[in-house]
Amino acid sequence: MLNDLQKEILQLKEQKNAIILAHNYQTRDIxxxxxxxxxxxxxxIKASEITDSDLVVFCGVxxxxxxxxxxxxxxxxxxxxxxxxxxxAHMLPASDIRKAKEKYPNAAVVLYVNTMAEAKxxxxxxxxxxxxxxxxxxxxxDQILFGPDMNLAGFVRGQVDKEIIPLxxxxxxxxxxxxxxxxxxxxxxxxPDAVLLVHPECDPEVQDDADEVLSTGGMMNYVAQxxxxxxxxxxxxxMVTRLKHENPDKIIIPLLSEAICENMKLHTLEKVKQSLLTxxxxxxxxxxxxxxxxxxxxxxLRVSIR
Ligand code: 13P
Ligand code: SF4
Numbered sequence: 001m002l003n004d005l006q007k008e009i010l011q012l013k014e015q016k017n018a019i020i021l022a023h024n025y026q027t028r029d030i031x032x033x034x035x036x037x038x039x040x041x042x043x044x045i046k047a048s049e050i051t052d053s054d055l056v057v058f059c060g061v062x063x064x065x066x067x068x069x070x071x072x073x074x075x076x077x078x079x080x081x082x083x084x085x086x087x088x089a090h091m092l093p094a095s096d097i098r099k100a101k102e103k104y105p106n107a108a109v110v111l112y113v114n115t116m117a118e119a120k121x122x123x124x125x126x127x128x129x130x131x132x133x134x135x136x137x138x139x140x141x142d143q144i145l146f147g148p149d150m151n152l153a154g155f156v157r158g159q160v161d162k163e164i165i166p167l168x169x170x171x172x173x174x175x176x177x178x179x180x181x182x183x184x185x186x187x188x189x190x191x192p193d194a195v196l197l198v199h200p201e202c203d204p205e206v207q208d209d210a211d212e213v214l215s216t217g218g219m220m221n222y223v224a225q226x227x228x229x230x231x232x233x234x235x236x237x238x239m240v241t242r243l244k245h246e247n248p249d250k251i252i253i254p255l256l257s258e259a260i261c262e263n264m265k266l267h268t269l270e271k272v273k274q275s276l277l278t279x280x281x282x283x284x285x286x287x288x289x290x291x292x293x294x295x296x297x298x299x300x301l302r303v304s305i306r
Contacts, residue, residue: 005269006033012276018055020272021046021068024216025236025264026059028245030272037242039217040064040113041128041304047071048301057275058283059267061086065283066117070290070297080271082281084263086114088201091171092148094118100145100167107165108141111296112149114173117285119148120293126300129200130215133159138303147171155200155213175261176201179234183256184209187232191253197222198234198255206234223247236261 002010010033013020021043022034031037036046043060047068050056056077058065062085069077092115101109101122111123112132120126127135129152136144136156143163146153148171157164179202188196188209197219198210207213214222216239223231223243233240234255243252275281285293 002032003029005273009033009269009273009276012273013057016055016276016279017053018057018276019050019053020057020059022059023061023064023264024220024242025238025261026267027238027265028241029269030059030267031238031242031245033269033272034059039128039130039215039220041130041215042217043068044071044113044128044297045301045305048297050075055276055279057272059272060084061089061261061263062283063089063114063116066285067113067120067297069283069285070117070120070293073285073287073290076279077283078275078279079281079283080268080275081266084266086173086263088148088171088173089114089116092119092168094122096168097122097145097147100165104143104145104165106141107143107145108139109145110136110139111147112152113297113300115148117289117293120296121289123293123296124299125303126296128215128300130218131300131304132156132200135300135303136160136162136164149173149201151176151203151207152200154204155207173201175236175259176234177203178259179203179206179256181205181209184234187253187255191230191232193228194230194232194251194253195226195228196232196234196255202234210234219243220246223250223252235259236264238264 019035048071108124113128147167150166153166196210197212230251240254
């Protein structure tokens, strides 16, 4: 049952011809009013398909809203809370990529979608955690500058026969850094029959201990299709919220209930309502930057939508 504020938001959304996109890490009350809920790749694909809405309220972090703005320069893309930034996306300035390109002139630049638009404009192609291996394999170059997440870079290195150079050396997500092997040992002992799914932003030793390393969208598909009953989830806690809701017959447990992305949680229903009313906090990208970044985003979409 939706509450009064949620109902009001849905009415406003109709009046304003708006669409609400939300990442899997949003709280349940926002998950419930989203037109589309998904991982970074699914949200990029959805953003590339928007045709009949004038306003997009993006319940995610800055780089996600920027990607939607790059793909839809004529539309109004708004963030309910303008402070919703992904710290990892700010760890790789465009100037560092230009320097690295001078040092490695033969390398291709593959950037995680968790980067800001100026950095994206320096990339040959983007990737997300669900398609990083396929993107790297689609390239003819054997040397790849890969950033900003060093753990995703390590995950890709383990799957491809290419040189992967992390850029910067220590780019990371503070939420996925919270998981340690001790958490895995503890939870495996407590739930010996559970399947452990972790995100590729986790440290390598946590990835090594997991049964599967998957994007949040990959986790959704895995749990839905699995015959197993119990799953331990090594990513942000509201992924567990969505998994539980959509798989009521299964037991879904967070690897660590403190793994909260405070940045994602800045959005609230009240702020979503305000953004529909005021259309404040519009995310825009300079045209020259957006044109270059769009090539890199579209390159990724060509690899992913086949
Ligand atoms: P996903 O693409 O797996 O949803 O990951 C996005 C993200 O920010 C993970 O922290
Ligand atoms: Fe960024 Fe980590 Fe939050 Fe994802 S979970 S948005 S990578 S800070």
